[in-house]
Amino acid sequence: MTSELKSLNEECGVFGVWGDSQAAELTYFGLHALQHRGQEGAGIVANQQGHLTGELGLGLLTEVFDQPDKLAALTGAAAIGHVRYATAGSSGIENIQPLLFNFTDHQVALAHNGNLTNAVSLRTELEQAGAIFHANSDTEVLMHLIQRHAAPTFKQRLKASLRQIKGGFAYLILTSDALYAALDPNGFRPLALGQLPNGAYVVASETCALDTVSAKFIRDVQPGEMIQIDDNGYQVEKYTTETQLSVCSMEFIYFARPDSTIYGVNVHQARERMGQQLAREHPVDADIVVGVPNSSLSAANGYAAASGIPYEMGLIKNQYSQRTFIQPTQRLREQGVRMKLSAVSAVVAGKKVALIDDSLVRGTTSNYIVRLLKEAGASEVHLLIASPPLRYPCFYGIDIENTRELMAANLTLPQMKTKIGADSLAFLSVAGLIDAIDLQSTAPYSGLCVAYFNGDYPTPLYDYAATFEPPRVLATT
Known part of the structure; x- marks a missing residue:
């Protein structure tokens, strides 16, 4: 892609599978189709009968999984994967995703595409309340929010946390008994749901990755939606009704692969x-x-x-x-x-x-x-x-x-x-x-975000407002 010549990059790509015995292998193939979205690091976390294990590293997908046994060790019927390009946080190994969290009574893996605009202020609040961060990307903020909510179920805590974070995000979250896909209220980043011939479900940043694993496209994840996938199928819920479609126009200009389809x-x-x-x-x-x-x-x-x-x-x-x-x-x-x-x-x-x-x-x-x-x-x-x-x-x-x-x-x-x-x-x-x-x-601008061209941002800038630099030239002549 010409973006690689111009040093303009998008953060990453995510891919997840639920219900296939070769979930990690399918995730590898799906991530390979999304390699253009991030090439600094890659990782896969698999769910084997409720226990989550992962493999990740710096470099291209083929460099991280350079030995067959690395992929073979990730057994189980569910997995999520991530290819990374850093926009928030350094490109060190501590920021390679999916991030895997081990708690006393459960595990959670988290993969994120996008950038949070209130991550700094949220992190400051969380640290003042005693939270300890292991990485410096904005992705870890969501997990700390989930853990601090008092709602009785993980899903309720997740929905409440999604309402706190602002900016662009497409999340895949893997637990012992479910895979969750969530999109920000503006739908800045694409996220698509598909189904394999054997009935297993697949979620990917682009439809080209669904095609790679022969999955049939079901639907785009809509702004403000959270989809829960488990052994009973999938369930779509709104975690907020304050939505406005603002798909990143850069996806159509050069980020997405030409064989992908975004919102039709x-x-x-x-x-x-x-x-x-x-x-x-x-x-x-x-x-x-x-x-x-x-x-x-x-x-x-x-x-x-x-x-x-x-x-x-x-x-x-x-x-x-x-x-x-x-x-x-x-x-x-x-x-x-x-x-x-x-x-x-x-x-x-x-x-x-x-x-x-x-x-x-x-x-x-x-x-x-x-x-x-x-x-x-x-x-x-x-x-x-x-x-x-x-x-x-x-x-x-x-x-x-x-x-x-x-x-x-x-x-x-x-x-x-x-x-x-x-x-x-x-x-x-x-x-x-x-x-x-x-x-x-x-929606305004026919559902596109064109702020990079005209400065009309569809959301408040939150942590970035104080450092916003307007262009010196406003006209083309």
């Missing part, structure tokens, strides 16, 4: 429509359309179809290069891109190129790709971004919590064009993005 909208087709709308809003005089591999290819195809300009494979991605994490210097970032991308001189030489990318963050990668194409002989490069300018921080599970490195938050459109070195630069409008995704919701 296929990601690939949404990206194609983004490209088509981009062509209508910003036509250019070009000979060929070139997409930046991989998540921009759908939008590039849409742009080509709507504009009538032929699509060509002018950039090639090395599919065998390892992921490059955020690098401390521009030189290292550019070297990471050079290892991943190369231009096809025979295709681009002497051509005016309409270059389609899904987003623009720092601008350093865009600058390098434009140079790459021009060095390969392109006579002109017109950079067209299939999303609006990123100007505002995200506090719900994406690692942009300040505006300092966001190019569009600090430079005008002409300044950005000059710095990148493109012959022209244009972005998809917010209205165009909303129309292209087409969630068909009556």
Whole structure:
């Protein structure tokens, strides 16, 4: 995905199974389909007749489970798993999930996708009341809240705790007798329920993971819902009625896999429509359309179809290069891109190129790709971004919590064009993005969160309000 080139990352992916004797193995396959959502660490916790055991580690899923016996040791008919990219807390082993808690009379495993906006204040309150934290991520906060509630059942304590936390979260919680899936009141992060041919249930961050294990899609987990899965089937409950659908638009732009479907909208087709709308809003005089591999290819195809300009494979991605994490210097970032991308001189030489990318963050990668194409002989490069300018921080599970490195938050459109070195630069409008995704919701912005583009956050910022940095540039010109 191009997000790996731009160092913009989502926190993680979760996957869970209830009712299959090969639950841990299925979880492994499901996590493999979600590897794009997190590559700093991975883990699986299995339930064998009420006893929870886990295996976790730093690195890719295949690196953590590099020996067959590690997976084979996780026996039982239920399991949850997690692939992590840190947005809150360090990337140390203590923060790798699922977190497994051992109490006197029970065990609980917890996996979390998202970011809590009141975790700091809650943690302070909990520590003052005597709670001891073993990690520094926001995930552990929920478990402490559950333990401190006085309700008689675990489910009641869980529902009460979910009402206390704020922000973006998709949780999988495994106990000795049930698997719980819970989504925040805005549905920022996707979460889907499916069923295997043998009747077992599966929950995953994306529907592509359901497809990987041959599970039939049942439904999306809705905002403010908690689903309990046990040997009697599944039960859907609302833990709050104060909900407003605000799906992260970044999921459709580049986080989710193109073969995933979120709230009834296929990601690939949404990206194609983004490209088509981009062509209508910003036509250019070009000979060929070139997409930046991989998540921009759908939008590039849409742009080509709507504009009538032929699509060509002018950039090639090395599919065998390892992921490059955020690098401390521009030189290292550019070297990471050079290892991943190369231009096809025979295709681009002497051509005016309409270059389609899904987003623009720092601008350093865009600058390098434009140079790459021009060095390969392109006579002109017109950079067209299939999303609006990123100007505002995200506090719900994406690692942009300040505006300092966001190019569009600090430079005008002409300044950005000059710095990148493109012959022209244009972005998809917010209205165009909303129309292209087409969630068909009556919620504000048709059920999408577009705060990263216009600053209209669907929730209070809580702990982040005091440090919020508005962009220096508010207009595209």
